[in-house]
Amino acid sequence: MTISIDGDAALPWHGQPYSIKRFGTSIDNCASEPVQTPGCIQTHGALLVVQPDDLLILQASENTEQVLGHPASALAGASLATVLGDDGANRVRSFLECNSTDCNPIYLFSHPARDADMLLDVSVHTIDGVAIVEFEETERAGKEAPDYLSRLKASVARLQQAASLQDLGDIAAAEVRALTGLDRVMVYQFHEDGHGEVVAESRRADLSPWLGLHYPAEDIPEPAREVFRQVWIRPLQQVGVPIAEMVPLAHPTTGKALTMTYCALRAPSAIYTEYLQNMGVTAGLTMSIRRGDKLWGLIAGHHYSGPARFPYGLRAACELLAQIVSLQHQSAEERGQLAYRLKLDEIQQQLITLAARQGDLAAMCDSTPNLLDAMDAGGVALFHCDRWWRIGETPSEPQLDALKGWLQTRPELMTPFRPVVASHCLGRDYAGGAGIGDVASGLLAISLSQRHSNLVIWFRPEMRGTIKWAGDPDEKPMVTGPHGARLTPRRSFEIFTASVQGQSSPWKAVEIDSAIRFRITLMELIVSRAEQLAELNADLAQSNEELDAFAYIASHDLKEPLRGIFKYVHQLGETGTLTDPSSRARLDGLKRLTLRMDSLLDSLLHFSRVGRVMLHFDDVSIDEVVAEALEMVDARRTEKASEVLIPRSLPNALCDRVRIREVFVNLLSNAFKYNDKPSAHIEIGYLAPHELARRAHWPQDTGTGPVYFVRDNGIGIRPRHFDQLFKMFKRLHGRDAFGGGTGAGLAIVKKLVERHGGQVWLDSEPDQGSTFYFSLPAGTATSHAPDT
Incomplete structure (x- = not known):
């Protein structure tokens, strides 16, 4: 929709004030239109610009003859008394002298219209050194005006009962619709990226619902938002009717365009008019919802069944209602957030109680409720004890490992009091985010340890996949206006899905x-x-x-x-x-x-x-240790034919030389001893970290260093005995079988390896032989105290 314009020289009104009536067809994007100085008004009223000191008329709308009975050309330079009479002019003069009217339109009185059955509401404000007097058609003469004050009091009472922000929006939409009689009233929220969402709605029963629909930021561009930061209410009594230009278009002395920001009669933007026509809207009323000096959103009313009247009394009631909604907004949000917070806190307390009772954080993933219930998210991953626990839709474990590496570099995670990373556009913040956007366009991560080795990460999917559609999203009705095909709500949804690609709903x-x-x-x-x-x-x-x-x-x-x-x-x-x-x-x-x-x-x-001896660590040649161990078991080697194979040189290790030699001595003694084959075949070797593959009976973590092994072709061991094998005085055979023994050798091996910080385990098959493995983790210590 938006077409850029390169500089003012491209604008047809360059060097002169703008007029929607004359130049509106040259506008092809809202952002380039001077919406605060449109040079025109809606024709259900008339507008005069006068000098505040002497009330001489400087400018008049070109429809004054139809509304006030005086041609615009005849009013230039005349006194305001020409229109209002001396009494009316004096009331205006007195009002300007005694009241603060700058950017503050105030109703003064009702004036007879040319049509004897009608009245004109007269309101006045000042801006840029001039006074603007507006005349608006209002209730018929003699007709009693509605009691807006009583209605407003009832509306305020209902607004004060709102338990949450959603309740406040629902009540506000219903009350504005009841006050105005409009066919549809929406509460429209602006998100951080500028796009809007319908968060509350009251509508005629036969109209399609728009609740939950999103719209691109281009639908209400920044110039229009700036107007709503300054005014509380914007009436549009009838869409698409002819408008009236100011005569002259500029101030006759200064040549400046008239600032019409606060004028109730200000003509609508040409593109906004076309946009409303495309949606079938015939009249509209829009109010601001503000949080301090920020525009939070709008209360937008649409009518589809002809023009709608918004007299000053009704507008005043609606404006006050919008101000009350704005004042109630933060407290209502806090009440709603309190309920949400209490819900989250209750679930989290249940999870913590469960983790404390079972002594394991992973218990929070297998319970009801679980970690996913503790946050509004599509999935959650817990990294604990060097592994991942996942619930719901999450990235894969390799993707989680890469994500964890990135998180550990984030400065937010390093802060001592708020180590949390929150992103609703992970593809923008993290290089690998584009590949996981379907499940993880948003991320909320907390660290559970100073070294960030324990993490909880909640994920949200891409927002584009969660948009609510009104009807068939493939149906794209378009209406062609003077500037080409324009947005309809459905087309807006399509633009919105493109603009939020790779984003989740914000945290x-x-x-x-x-x-x-x-x-x-x-x-x-x-x-x-x-x-x-x-x-x-x-x-x-x-x-x-x-x-x-x-x-x-x-x-x-x-x-x-x-x-x-x-x-x-x-x-x-x-x-x-x-x-x-x-x-x-x-x-x-x-x-x-x-x-x-x-x-x-x-x-x-x-x-x-x-368990009592002091260990002395050094960089030890394991090849030399094995040679010494073989020499010490030489007597057993000569008892029968045997072959010892060492396929490759063994890597050095940081260990206690004497104790690791004792480990090899015990393992080699058993390899020769428990062998019923004619010839014993022994292999001594190691597995590098990249050669390790998880097997049955292996520990979960084999460390980051090499794993040494002694393999034999002996009698083998059944798997059911594996757990008993390393216990003190445990023998699987008769007291005197295989030369007898006490059953202490493997228990001593296990204790020596564990004192080095390693682990020992085995693979074995009966009659096929056994392989005993042990690991020696890397380290820099030079000594190790005995177990205490």
Whole structure:
């Protein structure tokens, strides 16, 4: 619709005042039309411009002969008394001398019209050093005027009962329609990007609903909005009728165009007239809704069944109603937001209670209500414990990972008191936003930790996909005017969908504040849980220390009497007093039991020392460690044919050399020991991070470093035994099978690896062999205190 005009030189009225009547057909966009100086008026009244000091007429509308009985040409330079008589002129003079009339039209009195059955309402205001006197046709003479004051009092009472902004809009639309008798009255809200939305409506039953429809910003351009920032009401008694030009068009002395911003008779914009005609509107009344000095929206009334009268008394009542709506607006919005806030707070409190009871933030995703119910959104994602939980429509996990990386760079997320990022146009703010606009054109994210490792992100879809349509959106009725095809409501919707591509509905302040309160409460829960865990860890550390000390003392002290028992049994056997075979067998059994008990106590003593010894970390060659371990198990290697394969050099690790060597010694000993094949085949290797793939029985997180392994072709292990395998003194075979043993080796391996901050696990199949894996995370420490 909008065609740019390159400078004033392109305008046909360049160098002279503008007139809609003469130059309106040259206008092809609203933004270029001088709507405050149209040079013309509506013809249901007449307008005079006079000098305030002597009331000499400077300009007159060209229809004064039809309305006032005096040709415009005859009024130039005449006194206002020519029209109003001496008494009327004196009343105007006295009023101008005693009242503040600048930009403030005020009704003075009613004056007889040429038609004896009609009256003319006379109103006056001053602007730019001149006085403007307007004459408007009003109620017939002798007819009692409606009691607008009583109606207005009832309307105000209903407005004061509004529980929310929506209620206020609904009541305002209904009351204005009841006052004016118009066919349709809408409350029209301007959004931040300038486009408008019908948020309330009262209409004739046979008219199509427009509630919820959106319109592009071009429908009401900035020049028109500027007028509504200055005036409260704009009447248009009949659309499309002839208009009257001012004579002369400019001030006879200064040559300036007449500013008609505050004139009730001001003629409508040429394009606005055409736009209304395209919608079938025959009359209209528009009022401002303001929040302080900002234009929040409009109360727009349309009539479809002929002209409509808006006498001064009715306009005054409607103007006062608009002012009351504006005053009530913020409080009504706060009441509505309070209800919404209480609803969000109630849901969030239920979620926090659930998370506290279960000790896991992820519980908020599987409950009823859940995190998605805690915000008006299409989807939500929680990043916690290094994984995503998703509800509703969200980006994929790879897209979420990329989005998380971007969020962690946002300065808003770094602020200590309001770490929140809110966007309703993510494609504009985030380079990857264009690819996820269908589900995530809007985003509201909060951080739940100082390092931003825990996040909650709510998503809103693109607004274009949620627009409400009146009828078939593919139907595009158009009306051709003097400037070509013009907008109709349906065409406006089409333009709007293009203008909001990639945008969601904006986040309300109450939603952002609610998210921040939710974060604070969750952070308190996390801190509380951390304190509880710290206390539990302290208790556990003390218990572990006492347990290690007990194991050390018990195993050390028990070995003394055990050595005595073994000594006496040995002496008893040497004396030769026990000659019968059964007695000798029992004595030999007692010797074996004391030896086994001694072995168990040695294992227990060693296990307790593993938890107590100081670890010394260094950059260690694992190849050298493996070579030393193979040398230490050389005796087992020679028991049968064997082959040890190391396909590639093993990467170094930051670890305690002696303890990791012990890990390899235990794993290699078991690989040789638990092997029933004619030849033992052992492989020692590693998997780089990029070679890792999640498998059954593997831990969730294998770290960021290499994973070492020892693989054999031995007897294998059934999966049901995997969890039991690393427990102390746990053997899966008979006491003396496969050379016997205490079952402490793998328990010691697990404790040593975990003390390094790693994990140990296995893959195995019966009769096929086993592979034991362990990880050693990267780090920079040089020593590590014993477990406490």
